[in-house]
Amino acid sequence: MANSQWIEVSPKEIRKWVSELMDAGKFKLLSTMTGYQDGDKLNVLYHFFTTDGAVNVRVATPLSEAKIPSITPILVGAVLYEREIQDLLGIKFDDIVDGRRMILPEQWPEGVYPLRKDYHVSKEAHK
Known part of the structure; x- marks a missing residue:
């Protein structure tokens, strides 16, 4: 998309940023959200469509904290x-x-996350 921008927002500012987007009347659609691990950080990408074009927002949090509003x-x-x-x-x-x-599933062990780099498929996963 020609009018596409990428910005970074801190975890403590994401809710304020989304509120301001909504209040400004520019919000059209939250297309999707994606998450990934990059070293010792976890990232969430918010993909918005606005009246000005696509806006992709990255929020990073330390792996040790793993928390975003x-x-x-x-x-x-x-x-x-x-x-x-x-x-x-x-x-x-x-x-x-x-x-x-x-x-x-509900019986999935706590603290085990399949998309983290430290996750290893065990024989149990294939049963």
Whole structure:
């Protein structure tokens, strides 16, 4: 997309940033959210469409902290993306409107996240 921008926002500022986008009347759509690990950091990418074009926002949190404020109090449609990232990467979204597991079964061990670099598939996973 010709009008595409990438910005970085701190975890403590993401909710404020989304609120300002909504209040400015520029929000059109949260296309998706993705998460990934980069060394000792976990990252969440928010992919927005606005009246000015695409805006991609990166929020990084230390692996040791793994916590970001949820944007669901402002934009409830983010709940499924946040739940997926929470299950697979272990990032806790503070104040998420529905923090239940979504992808992993209830019997999945706590503290084991399949998309983290330290995850290794065991024989148990193939049963």
